[in-house]
Amino acid sequence: MAYQYDTQNIFAKILRGEIPNKTVIETEHTLAFEDIAPQAPVHVLVIPKGPYQTWDHFAAEASEAEIVDYTRTIQAVVNQFDLAPGDDREGYRLIVNAGEAGIQEVPHLHTHILSGRVLGRMLRD
Ligand code: AMP
Numbered sequence: 842m843a844y845q846y847d848t849q850n851i852f853a854k855i856l857r858g859e860i861p862n863k864t865v866i867e868t869e870h871t872l873a874f875e876d877i878a879p880q881a882p883v884h885v886l887v888i889p890k891g892p893y894q895t896w897d898h899f900a901a902e903a904s905e906a907e908i909v910d911y912t913r914t915i916q917a918v919v920n921q922f923d924l925a926p927g928d929d930r931e932g933y934r935l936i937v938n939a940g941e942a943g944i945q946e947v948p949h950l951h952t953h954i955l956s957g958r959v960l961g962r963m964l965r966d
Contacts (some may be wrong), residue, residue: 844898845948852888852949866917870910873918875953883922883933883959885914893950895939915952925955934960 893899933956
């Protein structure tokens with residue numbers, strides 16, 4: 842499978858420092874930043890720094906170091922906002938959209954971390 846990547850997508854521009862972002866966590870391979878149009882009190886996007894369009898692209902071609910760093914950065918955001926379910930913590934939802942059926946607007950892999958309110962059912966139909 843030949844994966845595509847559009848270097849002009851908005852998250853590529855954020856990674857190049859061409860447009861600003863509100864950084865939550867930055868590591869060697871990963872950037873977590875606030876979504877510009879939050880749909881919950883906590884709405885953080887986590888992106889790999891490498892040029893991967895989708896989850897399947899990343900899973901197929903990223904190095905183990907990138908994959909571990911990405912996964913652990915998501916966990917670090919969950920820790921930073923104290924979201925892990927238990928006692929008086931409320932839990933969270935991760936969403937990764939891919940392609941047309943997934944309604945992915947920005948063609949650079951991103952995981953949405955949503956929390957801070959009851960998020961409703963995942964899908965209606
Ligand atoms: P998706 O529909 O899964 O591709 O989600 C794209 C997300 O990127 C949306 O939640 C947008 O609000 C968010 N977004 C778009 N542009 C920016 C930006 N410049 N900074 C932060 N978030 C953005």
